[in-house]
Amino acid sequence: MGTRKTGGRKRSGGKGRLRRAARIAGGAAAVLLLLAGAGCGAETVAAAGDGTRHPMPGRLVDVGGHRLHLHCEGPRSGGPTVLLDAGWGESSTTWAGVRSALAARSVRACAYDRAGYAWSEPGPGPRDASRAAGELHTLLERSGESGPFVLAAHSYGGHVVRLLADRHPGKVAGMVLVDVSDASGTSDAAIEASVPLMTAQTRLYGLAARLGLVRWARGWLLPDTATGPGREHAPVVYGPGSLAAAAREAESLPASTRQVHATERPGAWGDMPVVVIAARAGGPPGVHESLAELSGRGRYVLADTDEHYVHLARRDLVVGAIAEVVSSARP
Secondary structure, eight states: OHHHHHHHHHHHHHHHHHHHHHHHHHHHHHHHHHHHHHHHHHHHHHHTTHHHHSOOSSEEEEOSSSEEEEEEESOSSSOOEEEEEOOTTOOGGGGHHHHHHHHHTTOOEEEEOOTTSTTSOOOOSOOOHHHHHHHHHHHHHHSOOOSSEEEEEETTHHHHHHHHHHHOGGGEEEEEEESOGGGSOOOHHHHHHHHHHHHHHHHHHHHHHHTTHHHHSHHHHSOTTOOHHHHHTHHHHTSHHHHHHHHHHHHTHHHHHHHHHTTOOTTTTTTOEEEEEEOTTSSSTTHHHHHHTTSTEEEEEEOSOOOSOHHHHTHHHHHHHHHHHHHHHOO
């Protein structure tokens, strides 16, 4: 009898411990929910004042139902104007140093934010490169900036400018492609396989941004590649809107890559001045060289850096290449 009673108490004690653990877990979950709610509420209140705290450095241009942010520096005379397109997950701020360096050389340079990024308004989907190229063309048409343009792009931005050059060659005076992602030789299957990780990554960071962590803990949450303006205006540049835009672009990456590859044919760029710059770790040998060969005046440059953000690691090299193409494109 005593043994049975003792066993009963043990069973009762085990159930008690489980109940206490459940109560503790439930209480912890409730606290986390309260903290998350408080974070979201604080972020919503703070974001309402971002127009004053983080004003756009450029201006908005209507591209048909939504507006894109365009920031230009340098004199309007002399031409051609340079248009800078950022990589996936990045904004016009990543080009700040290059844009200012070009302006110091009396070259007019403009960087813009694709739909949803930083100060640009969200646009309709799907957010593939084809749609982005169409919006960029409208932006250039309505911006008041004189063309034709020298297009300089990093990584995913290469998708967009290459489609623009294919569709509207009369608008493009030359190109500088900086470690562009679609020249990596990656298979379609590998690109498809990368999409879930890319979207999950951006959604996780987007959740952190909605909880206010980008605003209040930006020192450890921002990427190492964030520039000075990007860090200063992090709640906008790396805020929920930008990360949502990045997720939508990631979802359309396979389609975007197919769109760009469809434009690849011998002599596709005629005698347009083109410089293709690649990092040392920028992909299998030969892919960037082949890209440069699409133009009779194409030139391949291997940058002495392993950094994908060549325009940050070797700004002088990229600025020099852009200035070279501008000079070659002048009448």
